[in-house]
């Protein structure tokens with residue numbers, strides 16, 4: 605049975621985390637994304653004008669799936685599309701011998717400009733993979749029958765290298781016990797229900813967050829508008845229409861944010877919520893908590909995930925998420 609571990613290296617401000625993946629004879633840095641289900645890469649088929657500075661997958665090592673294509677648009681309106689091959693993919697020593705690899709023939713500007721990232725490795729459910737005419741499986745779903753345990757874990761850190769593991773839980777990476785909650789995979793996401801919250805450690809947990817997804821591909825923590833408003837009232841923040849979100853002082857006074865999941869409380873340090881200065885040297889920061897208005901559910905992105913050890917587990921038949929304090 606296979607198991608393995610791969611580093612998750614943070615980009616500036618922990619905007620995304622990138623991990624080394626070998627595809628055929630190419631080694632690329634991919635953004636592991638539990639919020640999508642396509643494994644795609646810059647490739648020899650991506651126009652040079654769009655791929656300056658990126659490592660590229662050389663599809664010569666793959667077997668083309670004739671007549672297959674893919675096209676994806678993310679919530680931030682970025683996107684990519686192209687052709688499909690099968691090839692050998694290795695992540696932290698875990699090998700998928702015939703993994704669907706989606707070679708980009710076109711990528712949107714934000715992908716071209718982010719030269720650290722050579723593509724994405726989707727870890728949501730394969731039901732939302734975009735390959736046509738026949739949907740393909742994610743790397744996790746491809747290797748799952750060969751794994752020691754049918755799960756992967758995520759240990760993201762603030763401003764430091766974290767890791768993903770496949771096939772095993774590393775108990776040295778968390779403190780205390782793991783709290784598991786059921787996952788509703790009907791929309792293809794790692795969707796769960798979050799409970800009451802509190803700001804700044806005041807134990808009067810109020811309200812309830814509700815339906816949420818665990819999404820490593822999203823930088824911030826998107827919460828219901830009322831919860832977000834309550835946080836910034838205590839944090840001394842304000843909604844800045846020009847910035848398109850809440851901002852707050854960078855000065856280290858931001859209160860912690862706590863949320864109950866499975867009856868256990870998990871806390872995001874205030875320092876994670878003073879996310880990044882509006883511009884270099886500014887004493888006003890863009891907030892790491894933003895309203896989830898229009899999304900349809902809350903998104904527990906990297907701002908939350910780097911405060912916990914997360915276990916994405918399908919070993920029990922129906923899927924579940926495990927959280928433990930880091």
Ligand SMILES: N#Cc1c(N)n[nH]c1N1CCCC1
Pocket residue numbers: 635637639640678679680681682724819820821822
């Ligand atoms: N928007 C968005 C988004 C998301 N909710 N999960 N992953 C995302 N992206 C991965 C690369 C670009 C955006």
